[in-house]
Structure formats: structure tokens, C-alpha cells
């Protein structure tokens with residue numbers, strides 16, 4: 605994987621944002637934070653590139669979700685939710701056969717797993733979840749909380765960090781939550 609992969613991943617991230625109406629550059633912010641977390645964990649250069657590209661592509665499977673579900677303003681029905689929940693596997697499938705992106709497919713497939721095993725698609729628990737996917741999960745949640753949404757204003761950084769902390773050991777890798785808190789405290 606090389607820098608070309610990053611350019612392709614940025615283009616695909618923008619395609620996803622254009623389709624799902626997410627805040628502009630949401631995915632780029634997720635990728636930047638994910639790389640900072642990975643750096644703080646001591647990851648090597650190859651790992652950092654894997655995290656960046658995986659973060660940029662984590663929701664690429666949303667391209668395969670029908671607009672009537674992806675853009676539905678109200679709550680999803682159980683059947684619609686089931687379709688939505690296929691986006692990690694759909695994303696991994698989209699990249700099937702692209703050898704240079706093979707190492708980021710686990711990040712895409714597992715970015716909605718939870719540390720306690722209550723996530724999807726495979727219900728992986730703890731360290732069984734690839735570390736890149738654990739990093740993207742924390743970064744995506746934190747960035748999303750700090751952005752305005754149609755149904756709520758952005759949370760303050762302090763409140764978002766409080767919620768990330770609360771998710772340690774349940775939704776998120778507790779060690780990673782500690783790293784996130786440290787980065788946050790250094791930044792303020």
C-alpha cells in the first residue's frame with residue numbers, strides 16, 4: 605500500500621459523504637484522529653498508513669446501501685436496520701481482489717464491533733477485534749459527537765470525551781480510551 609491508496613481512499617470517502625449527507629470532511633477528521641491515536645500507541649509507519657486508509661474507507665460499504673434507507677429521516681425499521689448493518693461487510697466486499705488494499709479490509713469489516721462483543725457483524729470480543737478497527741471505532745464516535753447533526757447540536761469536546769470514557773470496556777477498548785483521554789488532555 606502506498607500514497608496512491610490514500611488519494612483513492614480520500615476520493616471514496618468524499619463519495620460516501622456526498623451520498624449520505626454527512627458533515628463535509630467527517631471521514632478526513634476521523635482519519636486524522638485515528639492516526640494520532642495509532643501514533644500514541646506506538647504503531648509503525650506501515651501501521652499508520654493502514655489506519656489512515658482503513659479510517660478513510662471504513663464506511664465505503666454505505667455506497668451499497670439504498671438511499672431510501674441511508675437517507676431516511678426517521679428511525680429505521682428492523683428490516684431496514686438489517687440492511688444498514690450490512691455496510692461493513694459490503695465495504696469489505698467492494699475491495700475484494702484489490703491486493704494493495706487487502707490489509708485494510710479487516711478494519712472496514714469490523715469497525716462496528718464492540719469491545720464487549722455486542723457489536724456487529726461478527727460479535728468479536730476484546731483483542732479479537734483488529735486494533736485498527738478498534739481505533740477507527742473510537743475516532744469515528746468522538747468526531748461524530750463533536751459535529752452538528754440535524755437531530756442534535758454538537759457536543760462540547762469535554763462532554764464527548766466524557767462519553768468516550770463511559771464507553772471504555774463496553775463499546776471501546778479501555779486501553780485505547782486511556783490513550784484518547786491523554787491526547788485530549790495534552791491538547792487543552
Ligand SMILES: [Fe+2]
Nearest residue numbers: 662663715716
Ligand atoms: Fe459504519
